[in-house]
Amino acid sequence: MLIPFTKTTVIGSEIGYVSEVITSLSGLAENGKFSKLCTSLLKQMVGSDHVLLTGSCTQALEIVALLLKLSPGDEVIMPSYTFVSAVNAFVIHGATPVFIDVNPSTMNIDERQLESAITSRTKAIMVMHYGGVGCNMDAITSIAKRFNLPLVEDAAQALSASYNNKPLGSFGDFSVFSFHNTKNYSCGEGGALVINNQNHVTRAEIIKDKGTNRSQFLAGMAEKYEWVDIGASYVLSELNAAYLYAHLESIKAINADRSRAWSKYKSDLTGLEKLGLIEMQKIPENCLHNSHLFFIKLRDSLERSRLITYLKERGVTASFHYSPLHTTAPGKLYGRYFGSDVYSTKESNRLLRLPIFYGINQEEVKYVVDLMYNFFSVERN
Ligand SMILES: Cc1ncc(COP(=O)(O)O)c(C=O)c1O
Incomplete structure (x- = not known):
């Protein structure tokens, strides 16, 4: 018997949805029918009004780093046992990752170390739900609140999982999901950013749209479509969204x-x-x-x-x-x-x-x- 470590998930409906995008001639770029369907399902699942599809979870983390306006000397606390995307997003902006230990039974961040690791330079706390098993969110959210620090949930592996019956990804100011080929629900490369803190919603859309006010313009809320802030192209193609939708509706x-x-x-x-x-x-x-x-x-x-x-x-x-x-x-x-x-x-x-x-x-x-x-x-x- 030959048993690979992982296999690409194929439900069966992917090909129909992807063909629909190609034949509908409504465009292969972003924000078509399937992007909207995925966004709406994710909003329901996480219980958030603000979900942006991104080209990867790494891109979603990069948007978070830009939203946090990190600069050299700032610190972000995170577990050492995590994926490299989490750290890169912050290090690119000159921030210092402060690594702490894990709880050996779950391999999630050891929340008991968190409070002592906070300094006057700490700008955010980042946790990762390893294998879709929730970190101790009671303790973590209470520390983040007490120190008034933004909380980032790396929920790359954790869509549809919950803690105390509350979806993972709904606790942090920001949370990120991955739809990489290796994940339970995937589209090759893809991700999502959930923004649970209203203050960051408009700027997140601007950053995602190459630093422009395109979303506001399309919603009729801006007269002109122009460069308004720093940003990049952090979007998911409609072809990928079509593939992803097949998985999200089959969770x-x-x-x-x-x-x-x-x-x-x-x-x-x-x-x-x-x-x-x-x-x-x-x-x-x-x-x-x-x-x-x-x-x-x-x-x-x-x-x-x-x-x-x-x-x-x-x-x-x-x-x-x-x-x-x-x-x-x-x-x-x-x-x-x-x-x-x-x-x-x-x-x-x-x-x-x-x-x-x-x-x-x-x-x-x-x-x-x-x-x-x-x-x-x-x-x-
Ligand atoms: C915990 C964690 N964070 C971030 C990522 C990055 O995800 P992506 O490959 O979608 O950029 C992954 C993907 O493996 C991950 O497992």
């Missing part, structure tokens, strides 16, 4: 499919966890996740490499994840770590993600699980 089916695989891994690997051979991801009770990824932890990186090779030789691709940003060359150059690195490095070195994608069937999951038991020479009962 229930995609989630159900991924959840079947996720739950089988979780129940079938319990035997290895009980023997103390692996640890599995823990989902806090107040979090509803979207089965974006399934991770286990091995004893150390050596054992992880041995398992990766063992699985690969038998047709299964499993993958490690982020190198903590503070351990990389740019991380050392541009950022600083606050507190002790108790978990970020140690835990990321032993974390392994198992294959999960739309369409993976129970036989395939069983094959991976059986290989895991064989690797540890444990009989499955």
